[in-house]
Amino acid sequence: MQQQDQYVRVGLLMRPDSGFYRGVLRGIKRYSQQQRNWVFGMAARTQDLPTMLKVWKPAGVVAFVYIDEEVELLENLKTPVVSIANVDAKLKLPTVSVDDFRVGRTAAQYLMQRGFCHFGFVGFPRYNYSNQRENGFEQALEQEGHTTAIFHDTHWPDAASVWGWTSEKAIEQWLHSLPKPCGILAANDAIALRLSEICRQLEIRIPEEIALLGVDNDDLFCNLANPQLSSVDIPLEQIGYETAWLLDQIMQGNKPPDKPILLPPMNVHTRQSTDIKLLDDPQLAQAIRFLHDHAHEPITMEDVLNELQLSRRSLERKCRNLLGRSPLQELIRVRIQMAQNLLCQTQLPISRIAQQSGFASSKQFCTMFHKKTDMTPTDYRQQFNAVR
Numbered sequence: 001m002q003q004q005d006q007y008v009r010v011g012l013l014m015r016p017d018s019g020f021y022r023g024v025l026r027g028i029k030r031y032s033q034q035q036r037n038w039v040f041g042m043a044a045r046t047q048d049l050p051t052m053l054k055v056w057k058p059a060g061v062v063a064f065v066y067i068d069e070e071v072e073l074l075e076n077l078k079t080p081v082v083s084i085a086n087v088d089a090k091l092k093l094p095t096v097s098v099d100d101f102r103v104g105r106t107a108a109q110y111l112m113q114r115g116f117c118h119f120g121f122v123g124f125p126r127y128n129y130s131n132q133r134e135n136g137f138e139q140a141l142e143q144e145g146h147t148t149a150i151f152h153d154t155h156w157p158d159a160a161s162v163w164g165w166t167s168e169k170a171i172e173q174w175l176h177s178l179p180k181p182c183g184i185l186a187a188n189d190a191i192a193l194r195l196s197e198i199c200r201q202l203e204i205r206i207p208e209e210i211a212l213l214g215v216d217n218d219d220l221f222c223n224l225a226n227p228q229l230s231s232v233d234i235p236l237e238q239i240g241y242e243t244a245w246l247l248d249q250i251m252q253g254n255k256p257p258d259k260p261i262l263l264p265p266m267n268v269h270t271r272q273s274t275d276i277k278l279l280d281d282p283q284l285a286q287a288i289r290f291l292h293d294h295a296h297e298p299i300t301m302e303d304v305l306n307e308l309q310l311s312r313r314s315l316e317r318k319c320r321n322l323l324g325r326s327p328l329q330e331l332i333r334v335r336i337q338m339a340q341n342l343l344c345q346t347q348l349p350i351s352r353i354a355q356q357s358g359f360a361s362s363k364q365f366c367t368m369f370h371k372k373t374d375m376t377p378t379d380y381r382q383q384f385n386a387v388r
Contacts (some may be wrong), residue, residue: 008035010247011058012042013049013065014084018190019218020236021064024084027240028062035248046070053079060251062243066127080250082243086129086260094250095260096243098234100129103265104136104185107213107232110268111183112144113333114276115324116211118179120149122171122195123187130187133215137185149178171195172202180209181276189214189221189231196225196273207276217269227272235263235344264383266344267337283310284318287327295334296358301327335359336372343381350377 010032014021032038043052046065052058060080065071066087074081075093086097111119121137123130138148151174175198178184186192192214196206204210206227214222214231222229242261250256268274290307291299304327305312319327339357342348348356354365369377 007037007039008060008251009056009058010038010040010244011049011052011056011061011079012040013046013061013063014042015044015064016042018216019220020188020216020234023234023236024064024240024243027237027242028244029240030237031241031244031248046073049073053077060247062247066129080247082247082250082256084239084243086132086262094246094256095262096239096246097129097260097262098239099262099264100132101136102262103215103232103234104133104138105140106136106265106268107133107185107215108137108140110232111185111211111213111274112141112146113324114183114211114274115322116181116183117146118149118182119146120151120174120178120182120184121187122151122153122184122191124191125152127187133185133187149174149182168198171198175199175202175204175210178210181207181211182209183211183213183274186212186214189216189218189229192229192231192273193221193225196227196229200226206273211276212273213268222269222271225273227275230271230274231269233266233269235266238344239263264380266341281318281322283308283315284322287315287319288323288330291327291331292334294358295331296338296356298358298360299331301331331358332368332372336369339365339369339377340373340380343377353377 012025014024016022016025041052041056041058043049049061058079060082062082062084063074064084065074066085071083071087071093074083081093083093083095084097086095086100087093108119119141121134123134125131134150141148151171153171184195186195192212196212199206199210206212212229214229215234217231217233222231242263246256246261287304287308287310290304294303301312305315308315315327319325319330323330335357339353342353342356350366351362354362357365359365359368366377369375369380373380
């Protein structure tokens with residue numbers, strides 16, 4: 001039997017009550033399986049941390065805190081700490097998290113691609129992640145000549161609760177005042193779920209009048225809503241893995257990076273709450289479903305036309321009128337998203353990723369990927385291995 005001092009104790013300051021935490025924990029577990037001697041202890045609240053440090057004496061801590069005072073408490077600890085929350089840059093705490101500014105930009109581009117002209121954001125200014133997502137969202141829309149209606153609530157007493165509004169009447173009035181149809185980004189899926197329930201009570205139709213988009217792609221929250229919520233997908237397991245790797249480096253005496261390690265969002269998981277384009281035209285809906293279902297195959301526009309028995313000119317016109325892009329552009333967009341997922345989640349060679357994403361060759365894939373993302377596939381993958 002191993003002696004107790006052969007184990008490395010790692011404290012987890014987080015609550016495993018949402019998809020965000022569980023995704024991160026899966027990544028931490030995946031890294032720890034390579035170490036074989038890590039053992040975990042969990043504290044749900046920051047006020048429990050002093051007891052953990054005194055009694056259990058972990059060698060390092062992974063923490064999820066957003067409040068400045070709590071971050072400052074962690075900064076002053078002698079025990080190595082890595083944060084998984086994108087806190088204010090002036091607070092110097094080693095961090096691995098998602099690039100929340102890019103989350104906002106991704107959401108804005110997604111809603112604009114679906115043809116919306118009116119936009120809203122709901123968040124909580126107390127939290128940096130919400131502010132960054134709002135800034136990215138608003139900036140991307142401003143660059144295209146759009147404005148953003150913003151609703152701030154100052155009271156979010158429990159991150160696991162979706163019922164903590166300062167004034168439900170105020171949010172109801174705000175929703176009624178929006179020009180419609182309107183695409184709204186909520187700072188996370190919990191907020192999007194609450195907005196969905198309020199819209200139902202107000203008989204505001206989703207997605208015809210209000211299209212809702214959350215963040216985190218939490219299966220529970222997204223599927224509990226009626227209609228189901230679309231959401232920006234976050235590389236949670238990769239965040240957990242990189243966090244554990246970084247903590248391991250610090251516990252071994254290595255210096256942490258000077259800047260936070262921020263991973264880009266993956267893509268948007270479309271569900272019914274933003275699926276307004278597919279409701280307008282049955283033939284276009286059938287075409288888009290065919291493109292999405294077969295994008296990983298070497299299909300051409302001729303295959304789509306044969307499936308629908310529709311003229312090229314008619315499909316082109318419908319697609320441009322309702323999506324703002326051609327059928328071929330939509331096919332390429334879906335293939336690029338597939339490739340991004342494979343680059344993030346696998347170690348497949350570029351040639352295999354090109355093949356599994358429906359591209360005719362590696363050269364075609366690399367050229368198109370760079371054109372659409374301003375990055376090579378290798379550079380994109382390296383963002384998810386930034387600490388190595």
